[in-house]
Amino acid sequence: MTKASTSYERIYATVRKIPRGKVTTYGTVARLAGLPGQPRLVGYALSALRDGTSVPWHRVINAQGRLSLERVASGAGLAQRLRLEREGVKVDAGGRVSLATFGWRLAKTKTAPKATTRAI
DNA sequence: CCACTGACGAGTG
């Protein structure tokens, strides 16, 4: 991987910075990774990941507050939902998450309802 | 080299 230092590394590094109990969007990750306007690359990079990865990809959802994995109708979608709930993130029946509440670096209003980050 | 697809975002109706 000497010359393989693709933007993927940056994306993975950014995703790893996401604190537990919080979620962020592809656009935010792309921006922090130094790839503004390239949210697709984030999704592409994450899709290249596999089980056992040290990257909390399940904390990355789309700007609509929905789990992207549900879109591809994959068993991973359910796994992501369980992982998020396990971290204290409430996931709607439709696979939607309240970005205003659990959005990392996205907290618009003064929401931040106490630290939902409870012991896991 | 060209065309299609894909874990997306933002804008419009």
Add this chain to the structure above:
DNA sequence: GCACTCGCCAGTG
């Protein structure tokens, strides 16, 4: 809130 369109880059046939 939902559906459609366009734009962005990378991988595959």
